Amino acid sequence: MPVGAAAATAVRQASLREHNLALVLRHIANAPHPPSRAAVAATTGLTRATVSTLVDDLITGRLLTEVDPTPRSGAGRPALGLVLAGHGPVGLGLEVNVDYLAACLVDLTGTVRHRAVRRMDLRPVPPADALALVADLISEAGAEADRRDLLLAGTALAVPGLVTADGVVRLAPNLGWRDVDVPALLGGHPVLAGRGLTVDNEANLAALGELHASSAADSGNFIYISGEVGIGAGIVLHNSLFRGARGWSGELGHVPVHPEGRPCRCGGRGCLEQYAGQEAILGGAGLTGAPVARLVEAAERADPVACQALADAAGALGVAVAGVINLLDVDTVVLGGVYAPLAPWLAPPVRAEIGRRVLTAAWSPVTVRAALLGGDAAALGAAGSVVRTVLDQPARWLARPGR
Amino acid sequence: MPVGAAAATAVRQASLREHNLALVLRHIANAPHPPSRAAVAATTGLTRATVSTLVDDLITGRLLTEVDPTPRSGAGRPALGLVLAGHGPVGLGLEVNVDYLAACLVDLTGTVRHRAVRRMDLRPVPPADALALVADLISEAGAEADRRDLLLAGTALAVPGLVTADGVVRLAPNLGWRDVDVPALLGGHPVLAGRGLTVDNEANLAALGELHASSAADSGNFIYISGEVGIGAGIVLHNSLFRGARGWSGELGHVPVHPEGRPCRCGGRGCLEQYAGQEAILGGAGLTGAPVARLVEAAERADPVACQALADAAGALGVAVAGVINLLDVDTVVLGGVYAPLAPWLAPPVRAEIGRRVLTAAWSPVTVRAALLGGDAAALGAAGSVVRTVLDQPARWLARPGR
Numbered sequence: 001m002p003v004g005a006a007a008a009t010a011v012r013q014a015s016l017r018e019h020n021l022a023l024v025l026r027h028i029a030n031a032p033h034p035p036s037r038a039a040v041a042a043t044t045g046l047t048r049a050t051v052s053t054l055v056d057d058l059i060t061g062r063l064l065t066e067v068d069p070t071p072r073s074g075a076g077r078p079a080l081g082l083v084l085a086g087h088g089p090v091g092l093g094l095e096v097n098v099d100y101l102a103a104c105l106v107d108l109t110g111t112v113r114h115r116a117v118r119r120m121d122l123r124p125v126p127p128a129d130a131l132a133l134v135a136d137l138i139s140e141a142g143a144e145a146d147r148r149d150l151l152l153a154g155t156a157l158a159v160p161g162l163v164t165a166d167g168v169v170r171l172a173p174n175l176g177w178r179d180v181d182v183p184a185l186l187g188g189h190p191v192l193a194g195r196g197l198t199v200d201n202e203a204n205l206a207a208l209g210e211l212h213a214s215s216a217a218d219s220g221n222f223i224y225i226s227g228e229v230g231i232g233a234g235i236v237l238h239n240s241l242f243r244g245a246r247g248w249s250g251e252l253g254h255v256p257v258h259p260e261g262r263p264c265r266c267g268g269r270g271c272l273e274q275y276a277g278q279e280a281i282l283g284g285a286g287l288t289g290a291p292v293a294r295l296v297e298a299a300e301r302a303d304p305v306a307c308q309a310l311a312d313a314a315g316a317l318g319v320a321v322a323g324v325i326n327l328l329d330v331d332t333v334v335l336g337g338v339y340a341p342l343a344p345w346l347a348p349p350v351r352a353e354i355g356r357r358v359l360t361a362a363w364s365p366v367t368v369r370a371a372l373l374g375g376d377a378a379a380l381g382a383a384g385s386v387v388r389t390v391l392d393q394p395a396r397w398l399a400r401p402g403r
Numbered sequence: 404m405p406v407g408a409a410a411a412t413a414v415r416q417a418s419l420r421e422h423n424l425a426l427v428l429r430h431i432a433n434a435p436h437p438p439s440r441a442a443v444a445a446t447t448g449l450t451r452a453t454v455s456t457l458v459d460d461l462i463t464g465r466l467l468t469e470v471d472p473t474p475r476s477g478a479g480r481p482a483l484g485l486v487l488a489g490h491g492p493v494g495l496g497l498e499v500n501v502d503y504l505a506a507c508l509v510d511l512t513g514t515v516r517h518r519a520v521r522r523m524d525l526r527p528v529p530p531a532d533a534l535a536l537v538a539d540l541i542s543e544a545g546a547e548a549d550r551r552d553l554l555l556a557g558t559a560l561a562v563p564g565l566v567t568a569d570g571v572v573r574l575a576p577n578l579g580w581r582d583v584d585v586p587a588l589l590g591g592h593p594v595l596a597g598r599g600l601t602v603d604n605e606a607n608l609a610a611l612g613e614l615h616a617s618s619a620a621d622s623g624n625f626i627y628i629s630g631e632v633g634i635g636a637g638i639v640l641h642n643s644l645f646r647g648a649r650g651w652s653g654e655l656g657h658v659p660v661h662p663e664g665r666p667c668r669c670g671g672r673g674c675l676e677q678y679a680g681q682e683a684i685l686g687g688a689g690l691t692g693a694p695v696a697r698l699v700e701a702a703e704r705a706d707p708v709a710c711q712a713l714a715d716a717a718g719a720l721g722v723a724v725a726g727v728i729n730l731l732d733v734d735t736v737v738l739g740g741v742y743a744p745l746a747p748w749l750a751p752p753v754r755a756e757i758g759r760r761v762l763t764a765a766w767s768p769v770t771v772r773a774a775l776l777g778g779d780a781a782a783l784g785a786a787g788s789v790v791r792t793v794l795d796q797p798a799r800w801l802a803r804p805g806r
Contacts (some may be wrong), residue, residue, distance in 0.1 A: 048462040055744065102804025162763060221648035224798070245624035245640060251762050259660060266724075276696045288765060318530040319662045323670075323726060326654035327636070328646025346499070357671040358653050360565060 017054075018395040019047060024054045025063060025084075025394050034067050034081025035226055055082060061398045062088030062151065063108065063390070077351070084108040084177035089153035089397060091376065091386025092141050092191075093379040095202060096130055096159050098122055098174050098229045102376040103137035105145060106383035108391065110212060114144045117376055127169075127180040135189055142191030153390050153397065154195050156382035157182060160204035160230055162248050167199035173265050174229040178251030201228060202378040203250050206336055206371075207234020208388075209381025212370045222332035223324055225252060225317075226378070227339035229278050235328065253277065255320045275316035278338050290339045299345050310345040315344065318353025325358045325366060345371035419428065420457075421798040422801050423449060424476060427457045428487075428797050430465060437470050437484025440571050453537060461656040465491030465554065465802045466511065466793070492556035492800060494545050494789025495594075496606060496782040499533055501525055501632045505779040506540035508548060509596060509786035510792065513615060517547045520779055530572075530583040538592055544592030556793050556800065557598050558784035561605035565651050570602035573622055576668050577632040602789070605629060605781040606653050609638020609661045609739055609774075611791075612784025613643055626727055627719075627734035627774065628655060629781070630742035632681050638731065656680060658723045678719035681741050687712030695741045702748050713748040721756025728761045739774035746773035 015221045023044055030033060037045070041051040059066040065085040069078035086109045094103040097119055105114040116137055122130050134157070144151050159182075161172025169180040186192065207224035220239035226232040231253030235242040243249055253273035254266050261270030274280055278292065285306040287294055298306035321333055331349065335343045347368045355367050373380055390397045431438060438446070444454040450596055461467040468488040472481035491513045498505040502524055508517040519540055525533050537560070548555050563583075564575025572583040578610065585602045589595065610627035623642035629635040632655030638645040646652055656676035657669050664673030677683055689708040691698055701709035724736055736753065738746045750771045757769050776783055793800045 140594050150664075151706055170766070173762075218650065235730075237645075242640075242645075243624065245764075246732055246767065247732055247768075248732040248763050249730060254729045254760065255726040256660075256722050256760055257662060259718075266760075266762050271760075315662075318661050320726075323658040323723075323729060326657045327638075327652060327727060327730070329649055329651040329654075357657065357659055357674075358670050359576075359657050360649075360651050363573070364649065364651075 005251060009031070009285060013164050018393075019043075020050065021058065021394045021398070022392060024051060024079060025058060025391060026065060028082045029084055031175060034083045036079035036081060038071070038079060040082065046329070051052065053078070057398060058060035059085075061394070063394055063397065068202040069327070077253055084391075085193065086111055087149065088151055089390050090150045091153055091383035091388070091390075092138065092145075092155040093205075093377060093381065093383030093384065093386070094137060094155065095205075096122060096134060096157065096380040097306055098160065098379070099128075100375065101133055101137060102132075102379040103141050104376065104379045105112075105150065106380065106387055107150065108387055110384070110387070111280055112380065112383075113148060113150060114141055116140060122175060127175075127177050128185055130175075131180075131182065131185045135186060136192050138186075138189050147161070148206070152191065152195055154198070154207065154386040155192055156185070156198045156200060156204040156385050157380035158200060158382050160202045160226075160228060162251075163199050163201055165247060167197065169199065178266055196386075199383070200232075200382070201232060201247070201250065202230030203234040203336075204243065205234070205375035205379075205385060206373070207334075207381065208385050209234050209373050209377045209379075210234075210336065210371055211236050211239065211241075211335055212381070212384045212388075221330045222334050223252075223328070223330050224334045224336050225321075225339060225340075226339040227276070227278060227335065231277055233271050233324070235330070237330070242265050252320060253325070254322065257316045257319045267338055272316055272320045274321075276313040281309055281313045281342075284312060292341065296341050310342060313348040314349035315353065318350040319357070321350055322353050322357035325354060325361075329360070331364065331366055332373050333366060333368045338374070338375055340370045355394060405718075421796075422660065423447075424457055424759070424797045425460065425795060426463060427454060428794060432487055432794060433468060437461045437486045439472070439482035439484060441482060442476055443540055444519060458802060459796060461578075462479035465799070466797055466800065469553070476764045486669070489514055490552065491554055492793050493548060493553045494556055494782065494788070494793075495541065495558040495609075496786030496789070497537055497540060497558065497560040498608075498782040498785065499578070500527060500535060500562065500605060501563065503702065504533075504536055504540060505782040506537075507782045507786050508544055508553065509783065509790055510553065511790055513787070513790070515783065515786075516551060516553060517544055519543060524615045525578060527602075530578075530580050531588055533578075534583075534585065534588045535632070538589060540757060541589075541592050543592050549698075555594065555598055556599070557789040559601045559603060559608065559788050560589070560596055560602060561608040561781035561785050563605045563629075563635060565629060565654075566604055568601050568650060570600065572602065580777065593678070599789075603785070604637070604650070604653065606635030606637040606739075607644055607646065608637070608782075608784035609776070609780035610639050610737075610784065611788050612775055612776050612780045612782075613637075613737055613739065614639050614642065614644075615787045615791075622734050625737050625738045626655075626724070626733050627739050628709065628724070628742060630679070630681060630738065630740040630745075634676050634680055636727070638733070641731070655727070656722060658726065660719045675719055675723045679716040679723075683710055684716045684745075687715060695744065699744050702745070710748065713745060714752055717749040717752035718756065721753040722760070725756050725760035728757060728764075732763070733768065733769075734784065735770045735772070736768060737772060737774050739776070740778070743773045743777070776778050 066080040086107045090105045090107045099116045103116045162170045186325035203226040221298045224234040234249040234251035254271045256270045259399045262274040264271035444451045469483040489510045493510045496507045504521045506519045565573045570586045606629040610615040627637040636655035657674045661672045661673035665677040687784035714727045
């Protein structure tokens with residue numbers, strides 16, 4: 001009977017410093033008010049001398065900065081408060097989707113320092129050419145980081161498809177990509193050199209963006225549904241992204257809702273995408289090829305064809321979502337991508353299907369709401385995932401040559 | 404932006420001992436051959452003196468035992484090997500299901516030391532009476548543990564339903580249980596006193612049993628499907644049970660496969676259970692109320708009605724399972740409960756639906772197989788979950804008064 005899967009090692013001195021650097025940084029990041037060094041020592045159980053050494057290293061590494069003391073009662077000189085530094089590392093987030101490219105820079109405090117979106121139909125564009133356009137966005141963001149004296153910590157790229165651990169896009173059906181080796185095509189970019197490039201599914205990264213943007217009061221258990229030409233899902237459980245065995249979880253668009261229904265691009269039949277994907281909804285509303293904003297306008301003036309198309313799509317979406325909740329037991333459904341502006345019409349039928357089909361719904365209500373972030377949620381989530389890595393492993397950042 | 408959800412504390416001396424006790428025990432449990440104290444020191448990076456102190460404590464606590472040395476080359480007296488003790492703590496596993504009760508004792512080495520199954524229809528039995536029958540099984544198992552001088556480490560009970568964190572069975576639709584407070588009804592049993600009683604979903608615990616019984620060479624990512632009157636699923640990812648936000652994951656039986664199809668006990672329509680539950684299959688085969696063995700016999704003689712009923716059920720099961728794999732990205736489907744003896748007829752159509760509907764199936768094949776454990780898998784998994792707790796937290800076991 002094997003006990004524990006990961007290789008285990010004893011706790012030693014070096015890893016203790018790593019552990020405590022992360023502990024101090026996490027404590028300061030989560031504190032409701034900027035804590036003093038003494039307050040950090042009191043809460044973490046570390047000595048004041050240890051905390052001071054660690055804090056000095058984190059300030060030198062531009063991960064922390066000191067702010068004016070908040071007034072306090074009691075005698076003595078008030079102590080400086082500690083906050084995450086906005087002038088240090090930033091994450092570069094990128095997204096290639098079916099009808100846009102996006103880029104952004106996010107700093108440790110979560111502030112967006114740069115944002116660019118290019119709207120265009122990427123379907124006719126070969127992958128190498130699309131990535132050349134991404135390279136331009138990288139150059140622009142790199143120049144912006146230099147201009148503001150920000151340090152690029154790493155880059156993450158979101159794509160609407162299945163990505164291997166090595167960053168190869170195995171299949172992005174709606175972009176028409178197959179086996180596209182993104183690191184080979186982009187990794188040589190001078191802005192990225194030696195700083196790390198990860199590639200991930202766009203719904204996963206958008207879910208991370210939503211997690212970072214949402215309130216700490218939320219339960220941290222939700223499915224983020226990215227409605228675009230395809231339908232992806234990012235599953236967040238206990239504040240962590242759930243990736244599945246090989247990182248290929250969340251293909252909600254190919255969950256069957258009518259087993260012998262419409263044929264799908266994937267080779268299956270009756271996939272959700274054929275009933276609730278962007279093109280299916282626009283087609284049903286008689287707006288094939290139109291922007292989603294046109295559908296919103298039609299729904300706002302209660303156009304019966306548009307409203308029926310939205311109700312049909314929402315019914316199919318609700319059936320699939322009810323299955324997800326029965327399986328995964330999440331308490332919140334976040335409607336993202338084009339579903340966000342359509343949420344006023346989609347959410348009520350989705351809620352009705354959940355109420356009808358989810359075993360626990362009677363005593364454990366499920367929230368269905370629009371996403372907090374807009375169209376570039378995945379790029380923001382990608383940048384945030386880089387920032388998170390720095391916050392989780394500050395020792396690695398501090399040790400980086402030529403930081 | 405909150406960083407990390409759990410409260411964090413500094414690494415200190417006391418937790419270092421806890422950590423190292425668990426480290427040593429895990430190393431010995433996973434070693435292919437009984438390692439010596441010196442070998443444990445070499446692999447863990449701890450000093451020989453520290454390892455000897457920890458090992459002595461673990462031997463005194465009856466978690467480890469020494470065995471004769473395996474012959475070795477080199478000079479000097481050969482060292483004793485260390486193995487998990489079979490004569491120390493045991494877990495008591497229990498199960499209440501629709502048509503049987505089961506109990507077993509499992510020791511640290513995974514050996515089953517006691518096993519009892521009572522076949523009966525529990526549906527007409529009120530919950531308190533059913534639990535009184537369970538109490539008899541507990542007394543019997545407790546007497547057996549005493550007779551063999553085994554130490555009861557704890558008890559886990561499996562039920563086919565939704566269980567709260569406090570052990571209350573919120574809903575077990577096929578048993579007809581609602582809000583049954585199992586700890587209140589069973590917790591006073593003298594055999595259990597002070598030793599802990601957990602209550603969990605039977606598919607979850609059966610999945611744990613399957614995980615413990617399966618080879619270390621397996622990927623540790625599977626969905627265990629418990630086909631009984633209801634259909635539950637236990638989801639194992641990276642060798643861990645995935646419980647969902649509130650512990651209510653895995654309600655596969657209520658995933659819709661024909662959205663406007665047959666009405667279900669749950670209030671929904673077209674739930675998988677109505678097409679692939681035990682009663683649906685037996686009904687389709689013209690064997691309503693018969694034992695599943697009769698259906699197996701009919702299928703073995705290629706009875707066309709039985710074979711069609713199995714193919715229909717398997718088709719519905721395959722549709723739901725394809726959705727699960729698209730969502731969760733598991734590489735193995737384990738057919739448990741009554742599905743295990745029916746696997747020769749169910750597995751091929753399930754594989755066909757997966758091949759047709761799962762986006763990654765073309766390059767990433769999915770295994771569909773019968774469960775390794777028999778009908779009392781959940782009771783075995785329940786006992787194993789108790790044993791696992793002891794192995795994961797040996798310091799807690801060593802500190803237990805009157806152990």
